[in-house]
Amino acid sequence: MKLPANLEQQLVEDIGSFSLDPLAFVLYAFPWGCEGTDLADATGPREWQADTLRSIGERLRKGYQPKEVLMPVLQSIASGHGIGKSALVSMLVAWAMATCPDTKVVITANTEPQLRTKTFPEISKWFRLLICSHWFKVHGMSIHSSMPGHEKTWRADAVTWSETNLEAFAGLHNIGRRILLIFDEASGIIDRVWEVAEGALTDEGTEIVWCAFGNPTQPTGRFFECFNRQRTRWQGRHIDSRTVEGTNKRLFDEWSETYGEDSDFMRVRVRGLFPKSGSMQFIGTEVVREARTREVNALLTDALVMGVDVARYGDDQSVIFFRKGRDARLIPPIILRGVDTMTLAARVADEAQRYGADGVFIDGGGVGAGVVDRCRQMNVRGLVEVQFGGKADRANYDVHAERYRNKRAEMWGTMRAWLKTGAIPDLDDLETDLTGPWYFFDESNQIKLERKEDMKKRGMASPDIGDALALTFAYPVMPTANARGPWRQPARQEAYDPWAALKQQTYDPWAD
Template identity: 30%
Template sequence: MTKHNKNIDELARSMRQYIADPVPFVQNVLKAQPDKWQIECLRAIANHPRVAVRSGHGVGKTALESWAILWFMFTRPFPKVPCTAPTQQQLLDILWPEISKWLKRSELLDGLFDWQKTKVQNRIHPERWFATARTASKPENMAGFHEEHLLFVIDEASGVMDPIYETIEGALTTKDAKLLLCGNPTQNIGTFKRAFHEDRDLYYTIKVNCMDTDRVASAYCQRLIRQYGMDSDVVRVRVLGEFPKSEPDGLIPLELVEAAMMRDLDIDYNSMLHVGADIARFGDDETIFVPRIAGKTLGLFHYTKQDTTTTAGKLLNITKNFMRDYHKPYATIRIDDDGVGGGVTDMLRETIREQRLNIDVIACHNGGSPIDKEHYANWATEQWCNLKQRLLDEDIEIPNDDELSAQLSTRKYSIDRRGRIILEDKKTYKKRIRRSPDRADALILAFAKVRNNIDPNIAALLGGAKLYGN
């Protein structure tokens, strides 16, 4: 027997050894020690065609997915492993680097497979033996996969829409076709939710509580429980791995927030730059800046314990930098002008006049009069309701931030004696949650619909427009 044939026989024996049980593959080949729930899940994938995992935040789902992908590629001839998630960032910045990390840990696997930005492929048969990353933006991204050995891996599965799953269903026809769904249970609708309820007979299901694993710091769980309550949707989804129940007096359901955080919108280069700014000073509250162009937010900047002069300088520099980077000849800054925000407003306007910048500073007042006085009790309520409508319309993308998610989804509302919606005031919210909704308020400001007497220079650029807020 030649050395080449001997190596092939050894590889074949190694592959056969792990076909029925991925756990020793993870332990021996990848040199990892899976948690109890990961062991259960790995063996479920080997023995069941469909597996669904719902969990809290940070329990090790991405590692589990990476192990399953590499196990399937090692133990099957000519497999295909399509991987998808709602956003490119989830796939290319989180899952794909995780696969690379485990691939490099194994000299055997590193010699067999070539890792690329959107693909992991067999070095000898790259056209037929591979895993590929494709975002769940349209059904056709998941079309065309037909093979005897097929594993679909769906990350952040709650955010993947039903038409994507319908396309995948069409490929699950062979004996060794498998489907793995993993995610936080953020939405009460869709295929992922049905996997644990109406369609449970089709799936092997697993629920992972953050408090049952050492991978999640106990302080993280206790902080969310202390701030938002054990029965809140924030704790249910982020800690307990439960689907949200959506409190009847909560204004914005968590599932709308989470869906917007998983959305991946393109930049609309024809739209203006707007920056929302919620100002704090030396207390425990945060100063927050949120820039956005059309429906896409460009980040969330947070600071604490800074004087108003420093805050004004940072806000102006951030705005100018985004104007430069996105080639915007003008911008608006919307500031909560009540309290310390008024000082920042004055300083910004003075500096902008001195530097002759095409930036309009708009002073906003949460307790001010709404545009629609019939339905909303004050300006803040109207703007929160406007944001909720945009979340329902699915035309905005917001930063994936735990605090922002919690603040948006825990603000309550009531109906006043005139039948108008009125948002829970900030003082009551802070007493109940023991934290100020600074991040949510800055986002609301960024998307606020406001009327203003525009600086003549900017009006000329805008063709005389009077309304900001698109």
């Protein structure tokens, strides 16, 4: 839409007057309350959005006061679901680009799908509503000025990060102009990205606004530090979803009743608080200790399941674990060190045949693939390959149930529930394995377990025995004719009766 020259000049002057006032810009530049638009039922941004915009403007204006230095504005928002983070990101991008020529904007998120399917489509929608939308050209993952010659200097880009490609953040220099850096789903962005970005935001006399948004899924890392060790630098806010207009309060009340008001589920998904320190442990110590001493009786008809965790490194161990219903101590786990894949496969085949296993779940990642292939050649009955990093695919129809990032987290979650009534061997190493892994929520609020590599970095051993037990929960195993394992009853045999044949004959007194 091209405006008459006089109106265009008035628009330029109006927009320019909001250079240091993001809230006033947002109220002016979008069609609040206009019929036929997405904002027909809104009179302005939500209260928390307005407060954030107001805070950014106040700190920018302070940098232009006499004897003051223009310092970077650092804003962090930790929140629950549904509060309108993406909408605020969109407002900030529109304000930054519209009110300062040759502004550089970089938006990143924890994953590329987050940027492509959620964050940037929302930004594009708001730019279509913008009163000066004709000043910009919107593409799939970028926006730039429509003014000739400014396509590369006046733009916003959605950028994915990787540990080996950080150039987009190292090149954030725009002396004398403006830089806006947005971290969406900031809990999942690694520390190295934060460090490189911070080192680049050093231009003197430059308006620098750095905003980090996200659910507080991890009680470690730079996003966590924004509210703790670095809270004097960052303006941090926790937003409870229940305090925000337009959110589903009834659903949040149900969650509170189901999980408990102070549960990590509620803290992360609703209250905008980080998980409690000390509650990062996925399986509680008391639960495991009770399972070590609990007496249970497995049913003869319960399926016998084997889990096989395959060692990947020199100090790791391969483990074969057995479980029959609620009893995981009936057959002691087999722990092997220094065996090659062929030897391990032969041992798995022997044990499966010896005990009549109904299901054999083998970790097929890395070198485990060789064990799986060899066991298939030997026709091991009930063999299933399991990829720890694969999709969590057990059927679950409970809409309030916990959701898992991958297959490993799902198996551990199923095992955690089983431990409340199950029995495990009285082994210190097994207890250490089960209670050692930490857990976090990812950007989609799915539970993910700490990686083995990360456990080793903090001095923990690889939980090989725990993973082997968890593998027995990969999928349900239905009892079969062989489900009694080595304890199955032999087929009943009738006592031998030498007169049986004669007894079956009919006596005829008139026969010759």
